[in-house]
Amino acid sequence: MVEELLGAAVGVGVAGLVYLAAAARVVKQYERGVILRLGRLRGTVRQPGFTLIVPAVDRLHKVNMQIVTMPVPAQEGITRDNVTVRVDAVVYFKVVDASAAIINVEDYRFAVSQMAQTSLRSIIGKSDLDDLLSNREKLNQGLELMIDSPAVGWGVQIDRVEIKDVSLPESMKRSMARQAEADRERRARVINADAELQASKKLAEAAHQMADAPSALQLRLLQTVMAVAAEKNSTLVLPIPVELLRFLERGAQPPPDHEVQPASEHATVEKSAEQAIPESTPESIPELAQESVPESVPGLVQSSAPEPVPESTPDTPGQPLNK
Numbered sequence: 001m002v003e004e005l006l007g008a009a010v011g012v013g014v015a016g017l018v019y020l021a022a023a024a025r026v027v028k029q030y031e032r033g034v035i036l037r038l039g040r041l042r043g044t045v046r047q048p049g050f051t052l053i054v055p056a057v058d059r060l061h062k063v064n065m066q067i068v069t070m071p072v073p074a075q076e077g078i079t080r081d082n083v084t085v086r087v088d089a090v091v092y093f094k095v096v097d098a099s100a101a102i103i104n105v106e107d108y109r110f111a112v113s114q115m116a117q118t119s120l121r122s123i124i125g126k127s128d129l130d131d132l133l134s135n136r137e138k139l140n141q142g143l144e145l146m147i148d149s150p151a152v153g154w155g156v157q158i159d160r161v162e163i164k165d166v167s168l169p170e171s172m173k174r175s176m177a178r179q180a181e182a183d184r185e186r187r188a189r190v191i192n193a194d195a196e197l198q199a200s201k202k203l204a205e206a207a208h209q210m211a212d213a214p215s216a217l218q219l220r221l222l223q224t225v226m227a228v229a230a231e232k233n234s235t236l237v238l239p240i241p242v243e244l245l246r247f248l249e250r251g252a253q254p255p256p257d258h259e260v261q262p263a264s265e266h267a268t269v270e271k272s273a274e275q276a277i278p279e280s281t282p283e284s285i286p287e288l289a290q291e292s293v294p295e296s297v298p299g300l301v302q303s304s305a306p307e308p309v310p311e312s313t314p315d316t317p318g319q320p321l322n323k
Contacts, residue, residue, distance in 0.1 A: 019121030022055035027062060032098040034061045045098050063098035067159055069110070072116045074167070077124035085132065086167035087124055091116045091147065092159040108154050112147070117163070119146040133164050140165060 026049070027033045033046030038060045053060050074088035095101045100109045123143050124132070131139060140161050148158040168176075202224070211215045214299055 012260075012320055015106065018266060019055065021056045023052045025051050025053055025060050027051060030064060030289060032065055034063060034098050034102045035059070036061065038210075041099060041103065062100050063095055063101055066096055067092055067094045067096070068109070070113055070116070071164075072113070074119055074122045074165075075124065077121050079124060079127060079129050081128050083126065083129045084169060085129065087132065087163060088165050089116065089143065089161060089163045091161050093147075093156050094150065095155055096157045097155030099298060100153070105154040106155055110153060111154060112151060112156060113160075115147050115150060117142075119143055120163075122146065132163070136163050151183050 024167055025033065029048045031048065033051060035042040035046060035058050037054065042058065044194075050062075070091045072089040072091060074086045074115060076084065076086045078084055091112065095108065105111050120143060121147070123139055124216050127139060139164060143163070144161040147161060151158055190295070195323070
């Protein structure tokens, strides 16, 4: 009898241990347990720690409550300004309601991934290329709002959405590079022109200052000579001051009492005299002589060329032959 009782007690103990081993479950700190008893939601969500379920009747689903980092595959689309781009992003989300994540959606991870892809394509079509490149913070907020709206019913909260990369065609990259180069060249020219303007103003002020103090120009010349000589050059170019040239010019001028007519005036007088006297030729000499003697002066005989004597011929009688 005692042996039968001991055997029964051992059997019950073994059965209890088997039942306990089958019913015992451990929920980790970052997890929550959802129990479905015969297909129906049973009780509240089991908290982290040791818990028991009914073997073969209850089924425990553990839901991870950590933040999940999900990369969104690159989506190719056309922006509002008709530029083809490829954009990929990353989504950070977590489960806030374990029961809704199990009951309301089949696979909340797959659902969030598909929603992120469609929202990303929609954002690409509504945005310009400049917004995708420079105004990403605003696009991230809009993308987060688009994904978070349906995810609330799934027991999922979108923590953050980031656009990771924007891929452009090679032709567009070359065009943007040329645009950036032209813009930088324009700014370089503007800066250079501004520098030239400032330098010209400073030089004008320096010129006025040196005009008031001529010795400053001489000091500046000596400084330039020292700067050139410090380089140990074999050739030294020494500019002549303008004041020295003016001094030499004043020394070369004659005294004021002996004014000499400038060479240019002499040349003008000689040229006018030559123009007044016409060139004489042998044929025009008698005419000049006749014009020079006035007809009204008596006793003056106008000289003229001797008239030729006609030669006598033997046929003319009474005319002697002149030898």
